[in-house]
């Protein structure tokens with residue numbers, strides 16, 4: 001048996017190398033493999049009807065990915081999202097391929113009775129966890145399990161300037177237990193900067209009061225830099241955004257924007273709205289963390305709950321698991 005040389009505290013001894021060995025290339029080797037495989041990011045948009053959910057997704061990823069109510073021509077019919085729609089696109093940037101899965105949900109809150117309007121959303125999220133667990137537990141596993149788990153749920157708040165609606169609070173509470181929720185103030189071009197700030201503060205206070213736990217979560221593993229970054233994100237949340245599928249010309253340059261009677265809103269101008277902050281957060285700083293957190297926190301909670309329930313039921317029955325107790329049929 002090989003002996004391990006350890007120093008006083010039981011840790012392996014630090015040994016200096018006499019020559020270049022080359023294992024520092026492991027990061028490049030990993031990168032090569034990852035680039036070949038590509039990445040997967042699944043986003044869900046949730047909120048009341050007509051808040052610009054579909055428009056914002058198209059604005060973030062700078063393409064027409066999903067249909068919106070917006071009409072590019074005056075005689076076009078209005079296209080409303082009426083059921084949970086799942087759209088996949090491959091996008092590529094400098095050799096990095098991202099499979100983007102967008103789950104567009106119909107606006108809720110239109111019905112006379114809005115009880116349990118969040119149920120199809122929660123069910124959808126849990127169904128993806130359940131499908132993943134099932135694939136993990138099969139005897140012959142795929143090398144890479146197709147990941148359809150929702151990594152980020154963008155939650156749209158109506159720009160009322162007052163407070164969150166009671167229905168929003170209920171839905172936010174339910175969602176935040178199963179997915180990374182990122183709230184945004186929709187159509188923030190309808191608020192003045194002062195109104196926007198006051199609205200934000202009120203929403204923050206309400207979220208705190210109702211103990212709604214939002215992403216990014218505090219983690220002991222974070223270093224000082226990550227903690228500072230997450231703190232600045234928590235300060236910004238809810239991001240006050242404006243979406244647009246159209247270009248307007250500003251200083252001779254076409255930019256994503258909205259023209260109204262008072263002037264032009266440039267979606268990408270930080271003085272006009274916080275769209276750029278949201279996009280940077282989703283794509284440049286937290287993309288990988290959103291994916292990891294989904295697996296480590298939300299999926300892990302689902303997985304352990306299901307496996308515990310399975311163990312308990314098989315113990316109480318004191319017999320081999322039957323079909324109804326198998327993880328293939330775990331309750332939602």
Ligand SMILES: Nc1nc2c(ncn2[C@@H]2O[C@H](COP(=O)(O)OP(=O)(O)OP(=O)(O)O)[C@@H](O)[C@H]2O)c(=O)[nH]1
Pocket residue numbers: 048049050051052053054055056067068069070071079080081082105106107108186187188189190241242243244258
């Ligand atoms: N003023 C303003 N209008 C917006 C903004 N974003 C979208 N709109 C407009 O709002 C309307 C609804 O946009 P959609 O993106 O279809 O809204 P939705 O939330 O997907 O609607 P449902 O699918 O019916 O729930 C369209 O006419 C958009 O042009 C915004 O930031 N500001």
Ligand SMILES: [Mg+2]
Pocket residue numbers: 053054055067068069080081104105106
């Ligand atoms: Mg829509």
